[in-house]
Amino acid sequence: MKNLHRSTDMPQMLFTLMFILLMIVACIWIVQPFILGFAWASMVVIATWPLMLRVQRLLWNRRSLAVVVMTLLLLLLFIIPIALLVNSLIDNSAPVIAWATQGHMEMPSLLWLNDIPAIGDKLFSSYHKLIAGGGSAIMAKLQPYVGRTTGFFVAQAGHFGRLMIHLGVMLLFSALLFWRGEQAAQGIRHFAFRMAGRRGDATVLLAGQAIRAVALGVVVTALVQGVLGGIGLALSGIPYATLLTVLMILCCLVQIGPLIVLVPAIIWLYWSGDTTWGTVLLIWSCVVGTLDNVLRPMLIRMGADLPMILILSGVIGGLVAFGLIGLFIGPVVLAVSYRLVSVWMHETPPPPEGDLASVVEILSDHDEEHLPS
Structure with missing residues (x-):
């Protein structure tokens, strides 16, 4: 009688798995520039899909008109405000960076501490003793790092071109997902x-x-x-x-x-x-x-x-x-x-309700049965 079971070809399975993994990695590598934009477009489309269907019903069930309206809404309510906010952030941060990097950082005088009843004089005196004991030197040492940190965060927000590319890709994929x-x-x-x-x-x-x-x-x-x-x-x-x-x-x-x-x-x-x-x-x-x-x-x-x-x-x-x-x-x-x-x-059904002590005794009896004599 013939043996109908084929022997396992391990090299074939290994090379097949390697080929599949290679194809997956290659596909991810190719679409990597679009992953973030597509992910955001998917989230936006899923979240606004009921609104799109409502707009489509109002526009005589024309999908093309609904896609145009939803794309314009995303452009006006999402992309343009984000671009304006980032631009405003960059413009308004310039004075902060200049102030942080030009040596104007000083410990505040806090004259209002004198106005606090009972303990104001002591607080004011203790605070200025702290400044005299090295507070200004500490601020002078911290100033370069504050300037670098502020510049770093603003530089990250300042990748305006990259941000607009991601928003444009998101808008394109959103229109395609609305359509299909x-x-x-x-x-x-x-x-x-x-x-x-x-x-x-x-x-x-x-x-x-x-x-x-x-x-x-x-x-x-x-x-x-x-x-x-x-x-x-x-x-x-x-x-x-x-x-x-x-x-x-x-x-x-x-x-x-x-x-x-x-x-x-x-x-x-x-x-x-x-x-x-x-x-x-x-x-x-x-x-x-x-x-x-x-x-x-x-x-x-x-x-x-x-x-x-x-x-x-x-x-x-x-x-x-x-x-x-x-x-x-x-x-x-x-x-x-x-x-x-x-x-x-x-x-599976939940455990039966009853005396909890009897349930614990089951484990105790089980342990006693397995103890060596």
């Missing part, structure tokens, strides 16, 4: 179904819901808080309100909140004697600072029915691990992992 979004989604779902069956397909759908939840609950909330806080700063006469608005949006994205910018502005207004606008900004800051407690949970529930602690942990951890794109990657990974583990756990 169903085909792209079906291809990804087909690949996931081939990999893991129905669970793979469900994982892809869950990832899309998590991206939409982050876009609605985290990004939109941060933009609303930052813009409202910036309006309050501008009306109160705070200088560099545009830069502070950008800083507030970033702080809201990393879940620090806008008060870290608004509170010093309030203190500065009161200290300069403008108590009227200081009070107005104080009331406005209370509204802006607590807005996320109402707006964010509501928007997250609109995107996906996921625990808010999961989304926020993914946002913070993703930002630390992957940078700004991690704002979406972190929650997606945690949400998919959470659902997969939950499904795996519920494949």
Whole structure:
């Protein structure tokens, strides 16, 4: 009788695996310049896909018109404001760099310490003794490093050409994905179904819901808080309100909140004697600072029915691990992992409820049976 089982050809399997890995690495190498732009375009399209379908219904179900409208909206509401903000950041940072690098850094005198009741004189005296004992020398040593650090961060923000290229690639891929979004989604779902069956397909759908939840609950909330806080700063006469608005949006994205910018502005207004606008900004800051407690949970529930602690942990951890794109990657990974583990756990019934002591006795009896006699 013939042996129908073929012997395993290990060299063939090894070379096949090496060839597949080589092709994967080559493909990634080729598309590397477009990965970041495509990733951002995917996040934007997934987050705004329901809006695109609504626009398409309003435009007589013409996909071409809807794509044009959505592309113009991205250009007007996303790309142009980012370009203007970065340009404003570069222009307004020039005086800061000049001040930090030209030897004008001195320890402040803090004359207002004398006005503090009871302990003001002692604080003022102790502070100036500290300056006389080496505070100015410390500032002189720190000055070159402060100048270099400031210049480094502004230089990173100053790669204006590279930023515009990434934004242009993102806009192009966004238009293509809006145009062929169903085909792209079906291809990804087909690949996931081939990999893991129905669970793979469900994982892809869950990832899309998590991206939409982050876009609605985290990004939109941060933009609303930052813009409202910036309006309050501008009306109160705070200088560099545009830069502070950008800083507030970033702080809201990393879940620090806008008060870290608004509170010093309030203190500065009161200290300069403008108590009227200081009070107005104080009331406005209370509204802006607590807005996320109402707006964010509501928007997250609109995107996906996921625990808010999961989304926020993914946002913070993703930002630390992957940078700004991690704002979406972190929650997606945690949400998919959470659902997969939950499904795996519920494949078996939960343990019976009863006397906990009797459950512990089972282990004790098991240990006694296996003890050597």
